[in-house]
Amino acid sequence: MSNPPHGGVLKDLIARDAPIRDQLYTESETLKDIILTERQLCDLELIISGGFSPLEGFLTEKDYDGVVENLRLADGTLFPIPITLDVSKEEIETSQIKPGARITLRDFRDDVPLAILTVEDVYKPDKQKEAKHVFRGDPEHPAIRYLFNTAKEYYVGGKLQAINRLNHYDYVGLRNTPAELRSQFTKLGWSKVVAFQTRNPMHRAHRELTVRAARSRQANVLIHPVVGLTKPGDIDHFTRVRVYQAILPRYPNGLAYLSLLPLAMRMAGDREAVWHAIIRKNHGVTHFIVGRDHAGPGKNSKGVDFYGPYDAQTLVEKYRDELGIEVVPFQQMTYLPDKDEYAPKDTVPEGVKTLDISGTELRKRLKLGLPIPEWFSYPEVVKVLRESHPPRTQQGFTIFLTGYHNSGKDSVGRALQVTLNQQAGRSVSLLLGETVRAELSSELGFTREDRHKNIQRIAFVASELTRSGAAVIAAPIAPYESSRQVARETVEKAGGNFFLVHVATPLEHAEKTDRKGVYKRARNGEIKGFTGVDDPYEVPTKPDLTVDLTQISVRTAVHQIILHLEAEGFFGN
Incomplete structure (x- = not known):
């Protein structure tokens, strides 16, 4: 039996009753509207599908303050990342956004009405506090730059009524809502599922660590990559998904399943790890792999990491009982050429020969057309990367x-x-x-x-x-x-x-x-x-x-x- 959702009930807001959906659509055409940005679309999709359960809309000021200061909604439920709808003063005036108003939320790509928001409050956030508490305050953090340079000055809180699911034209068969993924696990007879979060291509070491994690828990593997917004400079999701499709047959038959997550990452380190655990729990997962520097944006201009290497694992462990999901620590794998196998680095005796290729070295080899050894990555994966990253x-x-x-x-x-x-x-x-x-x-x-x-x-x-x-x-x-x-x-x-x-x-x-x-x-x-x-x-x-x-x-x-x-x-x- 799959894991119950965060808060006990999956907040799936997608209207499946045709008359209700038609009624909402008709009403949406009469209302003022807000055109959502790419990040807002990612958030909306995971709210209405239940991925952000127990949220039923964008945070009100009371919930926002609780999340920023204490990682909790106003009712005390654990939730570490503020999910907010930012608007400008001009939008507030033009769309008459005020408490009690009903506003249509539209997709900027095709103007389709996606949901109706019933406004509960409009407030001006303390962005300095949000930057300090949620992202630790370093002005070079990409989320803080977004907060001050891109996000608008007001937030709108309120509950949503969904009209349509977002239209995706890529990898439609790999995009599962929490309800659909839970149903798939039931169909497959999976009772324990280890989720692997990634925003990068996967190589042999990733395959080895996920197989080891699954076997040690007598579970199956959900490869659950982020295909919304990730760190600036990351490899595009089209290339990455082709890599995941290429590596999937390398798993023992029936062990692994691939599903895409339309998440807009904040790169918030330890808080984001807790958030990722909640999202996976809502998708029916029982175990979650949390790696070294999980969801960290790397180093600032002074060469200092924004987060400690094990901050994420520490914070998720702190809330383990509330999360109701078992954390599986990420094992750094290394290749042993004399045995032609991978092993966790911390189990390799001193003096034993090991081989590794860093991300920097891999990018260099791709850029210059240099060989990439088969012990590091499968030929079918390298082929995909070379097609997308020619020398x-x-x-x-x-x-x-x-x-x-x-x-x-x-x-x-x-x-x-x-x-x-x-x-x-x-x-x-x-x-x-x-x-x-x-x-x-x-x-x-x-x-x-x-x-x-x-x-x-x-x-x-x-x-x-x-x-x-x-x-x-x-x-x-x-x-x-x-x-x-x-x-x-x-x-x-x-x-x-x-x-x-x-x-x-x-x-x-x-x-x-x-x-x-x-x-x-x-x-x-x-x-x-x-x-x-x-x-x-x-x-x-x-x-x-x-x-x-x-x-x-x-x-x-x-x-x-x-x-x-x-x-x-x-x-x-």
Whole structure:
């Protein structure tokens, strides 16, 4: 018999009675609405499916205060993470959000009404307290950055009535609600289930530790990866799910089952581990593997871990009786080449030869196309990873040239385009500043805001081309450091490689050799907001490469860029 849900009753809010669902849908079309963000959608999905039981909606202020300060809802039930619906002052006014109001919650992707929220209260949270108590206060913590830079200033609390389940178009057969997963366990005859939480690909060591955990508890394994929002920079869930599907046949027949969890992680360490345990309990699980630095975001800029290595295990153990789920400590596995097997590190006698490959080493091998041994990962898993992470010789990149008008960046860009076309292997696109202005940003002026918008457009185009394996050369003036940083982040977020080249030809030379007389017109006041005349150029603080065409030729500048790309592994032998 599967584990009872947290709080005793599974709060499955999905309306299965057609007349009630139709009635709610009709009402939803008459109400003011809130368009949910990606993170809010993840939270909503797990509220209405019962994954966050005993929650029946977003936290009221009383519940929020209790969770933040004491890890408990107002009624005393253990709950460690505040599940909140953040809104702006403008949304409150536009949608008339106030106690007693009924508001339709819609999916930003297709405008479908998902639920009706009956507002109980609207409150302004103490974000400093939330940051300190829930995430330990380090401003570099990704959840704290989200809290202050992305989350809106007010929270809305109230209960939900679900209208529709969220539409997913990927891996539909692997997405199970708690009720569906419980039913599946019953169908399979599973009475004990060990859940394995992961947001990373799985390799042989993960398979070994989960099999050992299951056998030691005479249980089965639920591979329950997070496919909502994880840590920035994590491998995309499409790749990871293909890895999980590839490794599943490596388990003894009937031992393991794969189901996806649409969770928006907060990377809250020990508190998150307790939260994960509650979620798995709601899905019918009896045992839960908690690893070293479970749900931690790693290290801050000073190289210090945000959480202690065993904080998560300690806190889950503290609440073990209330949680009603047995914690299985994560065993760090290591490979013994002389025996061709894996064993827990702490059981290996001193002097016995062991082999390990770190995450950093694995990423390096993927990037450079180096071999990945079969003792570390199965060939079918490596095949999936190589398909999604081709070596540098097959990856796209963006060369972003910045400098004054007439600095020679356009000349460098054109010459670089020819050189890259000559080398073949990638399509090459050239985005010159004047061309982009004419074709993509013709309605924009030269205010700081319009300049930033122009760079954003260039970065978006570059990111899409780079993602598809192309070489992109962009050569705008890009006078502002913040805009250049956004361009880098846009390309890298899309999985691309970005190199900033500062064409550092001095202003005096650029102006002196300006045969078109543009600087002269700017000096005479005929052109307003001209970079270097009456608008600033912020010198890049950390360019990947700097070239000055008063010191070297265009040919040499291009050669230096090619050498830099070769050193980074973008050209094969």
